[in-house]
Amino acid sequence: MSVPGMRRRRGPCRALTEDEILEAALDLLDEGGPHAASVRGIAARVGVAPNAVYTYFPDKAAVIKGLVERLLGGVDHDVFADREQPWRQRVEALALELRAHLSAHPGAVPLMIGGPMNGPQALALNERLLQLLADAGLNPTDAARASYLLIVYVFGSIALEVADVHQAGPLPPESERITTREAAFSATPTEGFPGSAEAAAAMAGYVSTEQYLWGLGRILDGVTARVAPLANLTARGATTDDPEPAEMPGPAGRRGIHSA
Amino acid sequence: MSVPGMRRRRGPCRALTEDEILEAALDLLDEGGPHAASVRGIAARVGVAPNAVYTYFPDKAAVIKGLVERLLGGVDHDVFADREQPWRQRVEALALELRAHLSAHPGAVPLMIGGPMNGPQALALNERLLQLLADAGLNPTDAARASYLLIVYVFGSIALEVADVHQAGPLPPESERITTREAAFSATPTEGFPGSAEAAAAMAGYVSTEQYLWGLGRILDGVTARVAPLANLTARGATTDDPEPAEMPGPAGRRGIHSA
DNA sequence: ACAACATTTGGACGGCGTACAGCAAGAGTT
DNA sequence: AACTCTTGCTGTACGCCGTCCAAATGTTGT
Numbered sequence: 001m002s003v004p005g006m007r008r009r010r011g012p013c014r015a016l017t018e019d020e021i022l023e024a025a026l027d028l029l030d031e032g033g034p035h036a037a038s039v040r041g042i043a044a045r046v047g048v049a050p051n052a053v054y055t056y057f058p059d060k061a062a063v064i065k066g067l068v069e070r071l072l073g074g075v076d077h078d079v080f081a082d083r084e085q086p087w088r089q090r091v092e093a094l095a096l097e098l099r100a101h102l103s104a105h106p107g108a109v110p111l112m113i114g115g116p117m118n119g120p121q122a123l124a125l126n127e128r129l130l131q132l133l134a135d136a137g138l139n140p141t142d143a144a145r146a147s148y149l150l151i152v153y154v155f156g157s158i159a160l161e162v163a164d165v166h167q168a169g170p171l172p173p174e175s176e177r178i179t180t181r182e183a184a185f186s187a188t189p190t191e192g193f194p195g196s197a198e199a200a201a202a203m204a205g206y207v208s209t210e211q212y213l214w215g216l217g218r219i220l221d222g223v224t225a226r227v228a229p230l231a232n233l234t235a236r237g238a239t240t241d242d243p244e245p246a247e248m249p250g251p252a253g254r255r256g257i258h259s260a
Numbered sequence: 261m262s263v264p265g266m267r268r269r270r271g272p273c274r275a276l277t278e279d280e281i282l283e284a285a286l287d288l289l290d291e292g293g294p295h296a297a298s299v300r301g302i303a304a305r306v307g308v309a310p311n312a313v314y315t316y317f318p319d320k321a322a323v324i325k326g327l328v329e330r331l332l333g334g335v336d337h338d339v340f341a342d343r344e345q346p347w348r349q350r351v352e353a354l355a356l357e358l359r360a361h362l363s364a365h366p367g368a369v370p371l372m373i374g375g376p377m378n379g380p381q382a383l384a385l386n387e388r389l390l391q392l393l394a395d396a397g398l399n400p401t402d403a404a405r406a407s408y409l410l411i412v413y414v415f416g417s418i419a420l421e422v423a424d425v426h427q428a429g430p431l432p433p434e435s436e437r438i439t440t441r442e443a444a445f446s447a448t449p450t451e452g453f454p455g456s457a458e459a460a461a462a463m464a465g466y467v468s469t470e471q472y473l474w475g476l477g478r479i480l481d482g483v484t485a486r487v488a489p490l491a492n493l494t495a496r497g498a499t500t501d502d503p504e505p506a507e508m509p510g511p512a513g514r515r516g517i518h519s520a
Numbered sequence: 521a522c523a524a525c526a527t528t529t530g531g532a533c534g535g536c537g538t539a540c541a542g543c544a545a546g547a548g549t550t
Numbered sequence: 551a552a553c554t555c556t557t558g559c560t561g562t563a564c565g566c567c568g569t570c571c572a573a574a575t576g577t578t579g580t
Contacts, residue, residue, distance in 0.1 A: 113420065219482055
């Protein structure tokens, strides 16, 4: 009497689950950096022989893939799914949530951008972003392009940010990282470059939430400028002392793409 | 008595140079993917014992660092140094040159974004970009922020692009990559997502020069929209003889990242 | 009970980065 | 020229890596 779906596999019960393996891998990654997520280390942490991992994943690449999917699946979708809020704030919330969630596991970020993000969670994220931009009034083509632009910006920012700290383990707090960068850049001679001191200060501030949100804001400005030149301004506008609302880019802006 | 600069080292002549090692590493990287740049492989290619590499570089990380520097040093600075052209075209030329140059060595791109880009060539690139944006009329703070935004976009785009192809060796031509992506995305069921066919086509087109330039254009739109709506006719601006200190605010942003 | 199968394990193979000791080769000194 | 000192390269070895293979163990179906 074998229920076709319930048919328990022939052999002995498995000692663990895929999720335990992925969790162990993530823990090792957080503790020891990207180098520490070895099959042997994972197996030792969950208490099995090194090659027992191959019962659950065909090879290490599959473990990494599953790990990335698990990480992407952990982003809180509710923060930006509230369609009552203005869409710009929803995008900002998504970007901040992604950055916070991924920066909490800096060792996993190089593995993420090292391989193709094809998994269901990556597709779901893209899909949600597409819908969000479509809600904002963009046509499907622009929504798709803007979606990828935002993905590139978010993941590129996070990648450059976590790549900037050379030590393993969790990321130091933002202020400490900026201070370290400041010291590093001011120590470098910067042979003959103008304004080395203030340049060091500026480049140190690259890895800040403020820079992150500034770049995101400029991208959203550029995306909305051409599609809805008047309908925005609902979300938080310019934050600095620019007097002009800047309706359209200057005369150089009309130069289009080499459109195929 | 020996001239202090001419003082040849005491021991026997070195069999090779650092550049030969880096070139061999780059060749291996191009042929066999990021995995193939092993110290032993490099040594075998240049015809020495595996540990002879450590005469020239202290460890493998130094080889990678030198390799990245060599790659960044290979970008043609003349394409965007022409200050007669409008600055937007100069930025586009820089972005295209960087993409072409780095995409020619896809195996090296993960190594590039895997570590901090602190080298002199990276700093020089940043510095040139800063000056270019300052020429465009941006104040130092916005120029610094826009410079990093552009760097994030360029390197993030290239990283996602080369990470999309799973096989080693040189990148297939763009059309082939798009076709492959199209097939992959249309094969995926995309469970219940709206517009799977056109979504697949749109996502396949992400890895195209057109998408790349579109995103770059939106970023430049967003950057220029708020800072110089009128003043940037030509790049022949003031020489920025006395740049104000680009006080980049420090750890002012409080949201987002903290570890653990 | 028996057979079929999944799971896990011990062991091994090749490759990796790299440390250590020894040997060859050139420069400086006598 | 002989000696020494410094430097470059090699042989060897250690520990770690990912992964395969054969055997042992446990579980289900007949």
